[in-house]
Amino acid sequence: MKIRCRVNGVSREVETPPMVRLLDMLRETLRLTGTKEGCGEGECGACTVLLNGQPVNSCLVPACHAEGASIVTVEGLSKRGKLSPLQEAFLHGGAQCGICTPGMLMAAQALLQENGAPKEAVIREALAGNLCRCTGYVKIVEAVREAAKVTRAAAAAKKPARKKKAAGKEKAGGKQKPAMKKAARKKPATSRGKRARRA
Amino acid sequence: MEICDFALHRPASLAEACEMGRMLGPGARFLAGGTELLPDLKQRRDVTRHLVDLRSVPGLRDIRLDSSYLHIGCLATLSEVAESSDVHKTLPALSEAILSMAAYQIRNRGTLGGNFCGGVPSADTPPICIAAGAQVRLAGVDGERTLPAEQFFLGPRKTVLDPGELLAEVLIPVQPARSGSSYQRFALRRATALAVVGVAARVALEKGRITQARVAMSAVAPVPMLAAECSGILEGQSPVEEVFERAAKAAALASRAISDLRGSAGYRRDLVRVLTLRALREAAARAGTRPA
16 A cells, blocks of 8 residues: 655655554665664564654554654654754763664653653653663663753753844844744755655 | 555444454454554464454544543543543543553553453453443444443453454543542553553542442453452441451452462462552542541
């Protein structure tokens, strides 16, 4: 069957048997091999991706349920080759042997989208569905907390600047928004270009 | 892993889904969230060749509250049920039971209907629903029937569902004003672990007496079961520790626990006693009167 969905912001159309796992569709058909298979039974969380913003085990999602969905994989975290704050934080000890890392990143990403300042217990709960076979959760939890801190600091640094502009010149505030919208609009355009090149 | 040779069917209505299920016979299964089904398909535990995807049937995911029942559609995900304000209003312990099970990834996909229809003896949502006096509405080719939730289960992975019949919704009666519920669970880990024992209790009070009480348990019998003996011991009594202890002992006696890798039968029976006591204390406290 033909499945239309958005993967990391790019519209995709995939021809696949309907009960193929989303995990296999991502890895085999779309060649997005960042998502890993661990247990294949929904116990370990290594294959976690975001499906319409929610963390799910892609080994338990049939491709037919990705129809019309928006999917984010670990490949979608970095922007223009620049690692996200979460990925940067994991580099300092959070990424161990690596098999659980993509799943940990996606589960943590889902948490940080909802909670910018999670307490340790909340982080541990958010990552409860992700097993680390090195059994070193301390560095991972620290990395998530660090990423939250960095993101908060970046947001705080931005805020007063924005306020100043808005207070000083109306134009500045007005300019900013359309600029952001343009960037958002541009994305599909470039992705379309990429797809054309691939084809 | 290849899951290629399955045919997917997308019925447009409940009646069509039932008809498909019956026509396709034992080679067909209904697909909801897929968290139980996909591992089964992968390991080829059954003869499934056809999947009837219930997502194409409108309305099955709804959660709504009317004057007498909280209706939870079979396709409502566990996360949706746990976060529903109507569930918080009617039976907050159901939300707590859900948050005690599995992990976010599973709860975002798994459904309440699936947790029932899987027929797993250690399932966490049936006991609290049974304790709350829930009913299940089943839809089949020959019409609908509604049963008390405790009668839905026949054995491990066995339910009363006939071929082509499906669980359309779980109906939870609006609880009396001065009533409270609790679900107590013990597992070897805090998350992604099946319950060794789970006990749910619901208590309604009036003028310092227990007017209604129900205790239900999981993982201690081939099915999630109602400890009917407890109601007789509790109803008409004051919500005091001594009464709770008698009920807890009766629940332990009623349990038919087996030994497995998660715990021995004897250990489980003792857990039933301890967890029943805790569940009754909490339910009574929530009902508005501190247990003496």
